[in-house]
Amino acid sequence: MKPKIKVLLIGGGGREHAIATSILESTNLDELKVFPGNAGFPEGILLNKDQINIFDEMQFSAFLKSNHIDLVVVGPEDPLVFGMADWCERAGVPCFGPSAYCAQIEGSKHFAKEMMQKANVPTATYAVFKDYDSAWSYCQKQSLPLVVKADGLAAGKGVTVAFQLTEVKQALEDIFITQKFGSSGEKVVIESFLEGEEASLFVLTDGEHYACLPAAQDHKRAFDGDLGPNTGGMGAYAPAPIVTAEIQKQIETNIIEPILGAFQKEGHPYKGLLYVGLMISPKGEANVVEFNCRFGDPETQCVLRLLNEDLLTLLYQSATKNLETRELRTKEATSAVVVLAAEGYPEAPKKGIPLEIPEPSGDVKVFHAGTKKQDTQIVSTGGRILGITSISKNLQDTMNQCYDYLARTDFKNTFYRKDIGRRAL
């Protein structure tokens, strides 16, 4: 372990605000720089476009060298899919995040399915098609419901769970005819429907060794009662009681170890964060719904509050192949996050909403997502604006603390779900 680490963090959402908050608490930190960040970050650590170019390998590498960066932490999936970790590798700078090859586990649903097949990981059965006619003719012979997925990155909008053939047809038309997802819709993955309860598990890995954070449960639909359109996530809590110790063991043996082994066998060890999206069947069997190549948002905002270890050390160990396979020390507590979103999210979120953000007290922490400073005023820039988090011995108190904070606010043109955590209560 280096004595003091200079870190560059890429990203500007609630996830990155939470990661930065943990990194800033580390006694192993020399300096943290962030691009692009948001209004929640201390101003002195933010970089602007004139200072760093994240779209050009030469300029990016030159920045790493001239600033003596010891570790790059990549928050979102896009830079990883485009090869930012490979740039770092070529520049000789450790990166927390997988190579472009490994990031295909999120960047291509077809690739992910093939890897799962090679590793014999439990998941839904599937078929892949490159054109409308063959996909449609296949679907008509299957029993419903069916899940239709655009192959590539689609900001969480490329998946349709179809209970009727008309919905299947519409989803295929969106992919192949109107080409709503551009090149991400060059292929479609059709999956059988998995029944059960979902959970997200974050696995830190150096390619060979791994350590799991407590499982979380996300709330993907926009409105109370799991109604409305799918979003990036409107709230989460952790630990998720559905992932019992026995199910956790099953996930490690049947999913994590085989998939990491499959990447090693390909000659591309997977390092960074492996996000395992799970469906736990009523019989207690864990199936993979999806893998992502980065921390989840908003789950990270609550999961990291449970960690009783130095996050920066773990990120550095993952990036430098020094992690130990072991249980992480976590707090005996329950944490949660409630997302405040702009009116119109996810389709057409209103932007530029002025925000007066009350100072949180007690165990409440507020992470910023789509915010920026306009002179002295904080305004919204995106769909998800803030993540209100808290932590306590029991989920009811945790939720009360989040909602008591929100009751003190007077945000215009925004909304949040009032039922985060209700299922576990």
Ligand code: AMP
């Ligand atoms: P994905 O982006 O693949 O995680 O899909 C988005 C959401 O669609 C998931 O969080 C699930 O709620 C749902 N989903 C995806 N695949 C399946 C499946 N095979 N069975 C049931 N639901 C699914």
Ligand code: GLY
């Ligand atoms: N909250 C879901 C995700 O980060 O993909």
